[in-house]
Amino acid sequence: MMNKTGEAAPPTPQAAVHATGLTVARGERTVLRGLDFTVPRGRVTGLLGPSGCGKTTLMRAIVGTQAKVTGTLDVLGRPAGDPALRSRIGYVTQAPSVYDDLTVRQNLDYFAAVLLPGRAHRAARRTAVDRAVADVDLTSHADALAGRLSGGQRSRVSLAVALLGTPELLVLDEPTVGLDPVLRRDLWDLFHRIAADRGTTLLISSHVMDEAERCHQLLLLREGELLAEDTPEALRRRNDTATVEDAFLHLVDAAAARAAHTPTRTEEPHS
Numbered sequence: 001m002m003n004k005t006g007e008a009a010p011p012t013p014q015a016a017v018h019a020t021g022l023t024v025a026r027g028e029r030t031v032l033r034g035l036d037f038t039v040p041r042g043r044v045t046g047l048l049g050p051s052g053c054g055k056t057t058l059m060r061a062i063v064g065t066q067a068k069v070t071g072t073l074d075v076l077g078r079p080a081g082d083p084a085l086r087s088r089i090g091y092v093t094q095a096p097s098v099y100d101d102l103t104v105r106q107n108l109d110y111f112a113a114v115l116l117p118g119r120a121h122r123a124a125r126r127t128a129v130d131r132a133v134a135d136v137d138l139t140s141h142a143d144a145l146a147g148r149l150s151g152g153q154r155s156r157v158s159l160a161v162a163l164l165g166t167p168e169l170l171v172l173d174e175p176t177v178g179l180d181p182v183l184r185r186d187l188w189d190l191f192h193r194i195a196a197d198r199g200t201t202l203l204i205s206s207h208v209m210d211e212a213e214r215c216h217q218l219l220l221l222r223e224g225e226l227l228a229e230d231t232p233e234a235l236r237r238r239n240d241t242a243t244v245e246d247a248f249l250h251l252v253d254a255a256a257a258r259a260a261h262t263p264t265r266t267e268e269p270h271s
Contacts, residue, residue, distance in 0.1 A: 016041045016169050016201040017062055021071035024057050031057045032224045034071070039203055039217070041168075044195050046215035047205040048248070054224040055205040056094075059171050062203065063091045076168055087115070090162030090170045094177065096154045097161060100147030104138055104157055105129060107146055111161045132160040136190065152183035156190075163194075170194065172204045176211065188214045209245035220248055227251040 017039035024032040032054050039045045047055050060066035061073060064081030073080040076088055098107050112125040133142050136156040141149065146157055155175055162170060172191075176184040188211070194200050195216075204215070212218055213232050220227040220235075228235055228251055232244050239247040 014041050015039065015074075016076060017203070018074045019071065022058075022061065022073055023070045024054075024061055024066060025068045025070075026057075030224060032061070035226045037219055037226060037229050039201060039219075041201050042195060042199040043216040044191055044202045044204065044214070045217040045219065046212050047203060047219045047221060048209060048212050048244075049207065049221035051207050053221045055207075055221060056173055058221070059091070059173050059203065059205060062169075063089055063171055087165050088168045090165065090167035092158050092162045092170075092172045092175060094173050096158045098146045098154060098157045101145065103143050103145055104133065104149075104160075105142045107157060108132055108160055108164065112164050115165050128164050128166075132163045135163050135194070136160045137186075150183075152179050152187065155179070155183075155187065159187075159190075166198070167200065169201045169203070172202065174205050174207070176206065176208070184211070209243070209248060212244035212248075218244065220251065222252060222255070225255075227255060 015038045017037075019038075020036050022032060022035040022037075023030065035058070047058065049055055057066060061069050062075055062080055064075075064085065069080070075082075075085055078085055099110070102110065108129040109125070112129050116125050116128070133139050136159050138153065138156055138160065141153060146154060149157065159172070159175065162172075176187055179187070191202050191204065192214075195202055204211075206212075215232060217229075217231055218235060219229050227248070230238070235244055235247040236242065239250045241247045241250060
């Protein structure tokens with residue numbers, strides 16, 4: 001349940017995610033601080049920032065699994081965590097969610113049975129599994145045990161599971177971490193095909209700044225605060241830098257300079 005902290009401009013019809021004053025606390029620590037942002041529909045949005053800056057917490061808030069969330073957070077036109085969103089969102093965590101002792105197809109058959117239970121949905125399950133296997137280009141490995149696949153292939157199986165229900169929003173938490181450059185390139189090509197061919201919205205987190213250049217839109221996060229929300233080109237131009245990484249570092253330095261000149265306590269005037 002979200003607590004509204006103020007009147008915000010309504011999200012546009014093109015917004016897949018719209019947040020105003022989004023704040024998350026964990027114990028006495030504030031993990032996310034008053035975030036305002038929009039994730040456009042049908043685009044690849046990158047959530048970039050160093051490890052520990054709050055990326056996973058933000059993604060958990062969007063998919064409705066994060067506690068102690070305040071502010072406003074609308075996802076696909078509904079409050080985050082609304083039960084009606086469960087079949088409309090695919091979420092892939094950093095750890096591959098597959099069973100090593102099952103084949104690729106058996107993994108997908110299992111999760112398809114959870115999504116579409118009962119005999120009446122048998123044909124629909126087969127269609128969904130075949131489509132998901134083809135989407136992630138694993139048709140030739142469909143009968144291979146998941147435990148014998150490479151890291152990149154296992155990541156594709158997890159992605160295929162998320163694609164079973166043809167989600168409108170796909171949230172991927174550092175899906176390319178630990179992969180070699182060729183596998184990373186192939187996965188990013190796949191992400192763009194999913195967005196272009198289906199109109200799916202993708203929100204992809206990473207701490208690798210060169211992946212920012214592959215996104216349509218960027219959210220740059222540091223220490224729970226949003227430093228920028230823009231396209232890669234606009235960020236480079238606005239900060240007069242050659243790369244998004246340089247732009248990010250420039251924004252970090254500027255934020256540190258502002259913090260250094262902000263008084264920690266305001267003295268009351270003498271009467």
